[in-house]
Amino acid sequence: MRSLVTGGAGFIGSHLVERLLADGEHVTVLDDLSTGRSRNLDHLIGRADVELRRGSVTDPAAVRQAMDGADRVYHLAAAVGVRLIVDSPLSSMRTNIHGTEMVLEAAHQSGAEVLLASTSEVYGKNTSDLLHEDADRVLGSPLVARWSYSAAKGLDEALAHAYWNELSLPVTIVRLFNTVGPRQSDQYGMVLPRLVGQALRGEALTVYGDGRQTRCFSYVSDVVEAMVALAGEPGAHGSAYNLGGAEEISMLDLARRILAVTGSPSPVDLVPYNLAYGPGFEDMRRRVPDNSRAHALIGYRPSTPLDTVIARVAEHLLDPRSAPSAAVT
Structure with missing residues (x-):
C-alpha cells in the first residue's frame, strides 16, 4: 500500500505517518511547513519507505507529483487554529x-481513495x-472571521x-473534535x-471568557487509529464520522486539572475574549x-484518560529533543 499524507509534518499528520509506516506502507508526505514543523519528521529522514516533499496543496503540479502511485490519500493539510483563522x-x-479541490481532483484522476480530515x-x-453527523450547522455572520x-x-x-456522488470517488470524511x-x-x-x-513555566494560566465553555478532548493516537480503520473500510465511503473524546470538561476545570497533574503553583486568570482575539x-x-x-462501523471508543x-x-514540552532542527526538502 502506498499512501500520501498531506499536512504530514503537522501534529496529527506526523503521528499518522508513523502509524502507516508501522503497518508496512510506503508513505509520501506533502507539506509546505506553514503550520507543520520539520522536527516532527526528523526521525524519519533517510528511510526508504518514506518520501518527504515540501510543497503546497494549492499547487496542482506539486499535488499531482506527490499523488503519483498513491493508493490512498489522507488529506490533513489545512490552515488550523483559532488564532491563525482570525x-x-x-x-x-x-x-x-x-487545496481540497486540488487534492480531490488529483485523486479522481489517479484513482486513489481519499480520507478527508x-x-x-x-x-x-x-x-x-x-x-451527530446529521445535526444542523448554526453559524454566525459570514463577515465574522x-x-x-x-x-x-x-x-x-x-x-x-x-x-x-457524481464521480464515484471513494472518499470518507472524519470530523475531529479537539x-x-x-x-x-x-x-x-x-x-x-x-x-x-x-x-510548566510557572505563569498564570489564561482562560478566555468565563471559563464555563466546554469541550471533549481526544488523544491523537486514538484518533489516528480510527482514521486508519475508516480509510480501510469501504462501507465508510460517502459519509462523515465524528471522532471525539468521551469526557466533557469546562475550560476552567481543564486549567485546574492541568495544575493538579503538573503540580504547578500557577494561578488561573480569566481573560475577556476581546482582549485575546479582538x-x-x-x-x-x-x-x-x-x-x-x-x-x-469500526468499534471506535476513545480510551486515553485526560490526565494521561x-x-x-507536559513530558513532550519538557523534552529538549522537541527543539527545531532539520527541514523537509
Whole structure:
C-alpha cells in the first residue's frame, strides 16, 4: 500500500505517518511547513519507505507529483487554529478550499481513495447534548472571521461528497473534535498545549471568557487509529464520522486539572475574549460529539484518560529533543 499524507509534518499528520509506516506502507508526505514543523519528521529522514516533499496543496503540479502511485490519500493539510483563522482569514480560506479541490481532483484522476480530515467547527454554535453527523450547522455572520473556517471546511465536505456522488470517488470524511497530544503547538491558539506550557513555566494560566465553555478532548493516537480503520473500510465511503473524546470538561476545570497533574503553583486568570482575539469574537459554549456512527462501523471508543494526555503533553514540552532542527526538502 502506498499512501500520501498531506499536512504530514503537522501534529496529527506526523503521528499518522508513523502509524502507516508501522503497518508496512510506503508513505509520501506533502507539506509546505506553514503550520507543520520539520522536527516532527526528523526521525524519519533517510528511510526508504518514506518520501518527504515540501510543497503546497494549492499547487496542482506539486499535488499531482506527490499523488503519483498513491493508493490512498489522507488529506490533513489545512490552515488550523483559532488564532491563525482570525489573523489570516483570506489565506486560510484559500488553503482550505482550493487545496481540497486540488487534492480531490488529483485523486479522481489517479484513482486513489481519499480520507478527508474535517472538523467539529462545521457545527458552529449548535450546542446540542450530542452532535451527530446529521445535526444542523448554526453559524454566525459570514463577515465574522471566526466563521470563515467553519464555512470553508463545510464546503470541503460538500466538494468531497459531490466527488463521491457524481464521480464515484471513494472518499470518507472524519470530523475531529479537539484532538490533542504531543507535538501540538500552542502557536495558533490550541488551548491544551498553551495552558500546559504556562503551567510548566510557572505563569498564570489564561482562560478566555468565563471559563464555563466546554469541550471533549481526544488523544491523537486514538484518533489516528480510527482514521486508519475508516480509510480501510469501504462501507465508510460517502459519509462523515465524528471522532471525539468521551469526557466533557469546562475550560476552567481543564486549567485546574492541568495544575493538579503538573503540580504547578500557577494561578488561573480569566481573560475577556476581546482582549485575546479582538472585538466581535464569538465562541461556542458547548461541543460534545456523538461517536455512535464510528463506534458502530469500526468499534471506535476513545480510551486515553485526560490526565494521561496532559501528562504526555507536559513530558513532550519538557523534552529538549522537541527543539527545531532539520527541514523537509
